[in-house]
Amino acid sequence: MIEEPKSLRIGPDVGRRPSVEQVAAFQGVPTGFVVDAMFGVGAMCVDISPLDTSNVQVAGPALTAENRPSDILATLGCLRYLKAGDVLIGSAQGWQGCAAAGDRVAGMAKNAGAVAFVTDGPMRDYDGILEVGLPCWCTGLNPGSPFGTGPGQVGTRVMVGGQPVETGDMIVADRDGVVVVPFAKIDDVAARLGAIQDMELELDAEVRKGLVLPDPIAALLDSDKTEVM
Template sequence: MLEEPPILRIRRNFPRPTAAQIDAFRGVPTGFVCDAMNGAGSLDTAIAPIGAATTSGPVVGTAVVAENGPAEILATMAALSIVQAGDILLSAVHGHQGTSACGDLILGMMKNNDLAGFVTDGPMRDIEGIEEVGLPAWCTGLNPNSPYSKGPATVGDGAIVGGQYVCSGDIIVADRSGVVVIPHAKIDATIKALEEVKAAEDAFEAKVKGGAKSFLDLDAMVAEGKAVWID
């Protein structure tokens, strides 16, 4: 007879970004990060800021993925034993909306571990407590139903969260506009591209503040054959 598999698998030693790599994204808006990755990288729009995340600036940290599954919280609970200060814990519940993925007490434990934030593709509960804890969090809304902790669950590996495959060791940048994932293998390339994005944004912002009223030069586009007047 086959033995029952373990209900919990934990990967403790995954590649982590360096402190310098994380620092390169501090204070950077999520829109800039997406532009540096060819306009992509954001999690689904349904994952929105709640509590302190609605007023805080950009938050950045190393992703630690808790693959819970629908209506489960075992992986999130176990992840609290391996996280490091400054990490961002991601709870994957496969987008399940029928139960809470986290409440204020576990969020409080995350704050006690000096995490930078929490992200889930499910709802949370205990909004008053969430606001009191003050740890930035992103979720799909509110639902007071309780999750289970029966497993199976995996910590420290990867999972699909909000339409993106996120691996532990990726960098997360999150603000009031949403949550962006920088894959570990693309961190340095994104940092390099970010400098060009910042320069372009600064130049365009100066034009707008200087009175610019239009983005396109339509007359030039017509002259080049890229556009045509139809009336």
């Protein structure tokens, strides 16, 4: 016989956060730069996109909620543990049958200090969410209401958009999508961002000047590594 589960469980790392300096290193950085600094990994799947397509960029520590499909109790439980600057991650285990949150949840999360909400489910109350002003990334819209009965977990490891997310990981999100930087790799990734930005700006300048074919590609085409059929 299975023991009756607790309605909510709070993980031991619910208070883990990167330093102010670590968070600052990712402010204003495009998600593409962050993925490049992690050698091509860390991006959530393309199903998760900004609800409002205006030009928005956020970066902050994750606080995770693991919900059962069609339930949001863990997301609501996170409201007590949110810290200013957090990105609330509301896992719906990919459930698309109802909304993973709406304008009231978004409003309460913003009141608690969240700078964004990310979920692998849809959302509802589009106009209300825009009025609240909390940037949200989700899989689309669904008018169905979720339950709030649990069980669920706050501050534990979740899978969202194909990426593992733990509380304290750095989340960077913009119009291109959402990227997860594991807590243990924050410093290493931040240290590479400057070089990535320099390379990108240099290539941008060359394209504006009329660049058609990058030198490495030209060299490859002219080498014995290319065969003309």
